[in-house]
Amino acid sequence: MRRFLPLLILPLAACADTTPTPSAPAVTTTEYVRTPADCAKSELAALVVEPGHGYIFGTHAEWLPKGQFVRIRIAITNADNTFHTTRTTDYELDDAAGTAHPVSNDAMAIKRQPTEVTLGAGNRLELDLWYDIPLDTTPKLLRDSVCATTTMLPG
Structure with a gap:
């Protein structure tokens, strides 16, 4: 029986398709870029400001600031009929x-805050922004670098 095994496999190998298959075209995605036109349809509100945090901790790390951590709770509302x-x-x-x-990337990661958020039409999102600022100063306002707008902080 072993002598006939190559004879059984040989016809199967001869039937195999040897033509190369074309590779799939490379998929390119365009990264979303927020523009000042998007700013007219979104609102930012600073809800809570907590300066003076001497350290932060999360489920996987803890961190000391160079100065002090400041937590700012914000609400972003999308008033448009599409996502932003x-x-x-x-x-x-x-x-x-x-x-x-x-924003402090370390603090944001430890507190598991998102780096990018997509809001649907008419949605509102609250999240925390964490900053590391010197001890001898206080937070005054938030500046949106894309929209070139400022939001006064409460308190």
Whole structure:
């Protein structure tokens, strides 16, 4: 029986398709870019400001600030009839001295806050923005770098 095994496999190999299959075309996606035109359809409100956090901790890490952590709870409302995407890196915190501070990527990751959010038509989202600012200053306003608008902070 073993002598006939190659004879059984040989016809199957001869029937195999040896023509190369064309590879699928490369899929290119265009990254969404928020424009100032999107700003007319969205509203930003600062709800809560908590300065003076000496450390933060989450489920997988803890972190000390270079100065102090500031948590700002914001609400973003999409008043348009289509989706809009926003990035947390679009929002800078201006302190009392007029210095702009970007969001703290470390604090945002530890607190598991999104870096990019897509809001559907008519949706509202609340999230926390975390900043690391010097100890000798206080938060004053949020600046949207895409829309070139500012939002006064409560308190």
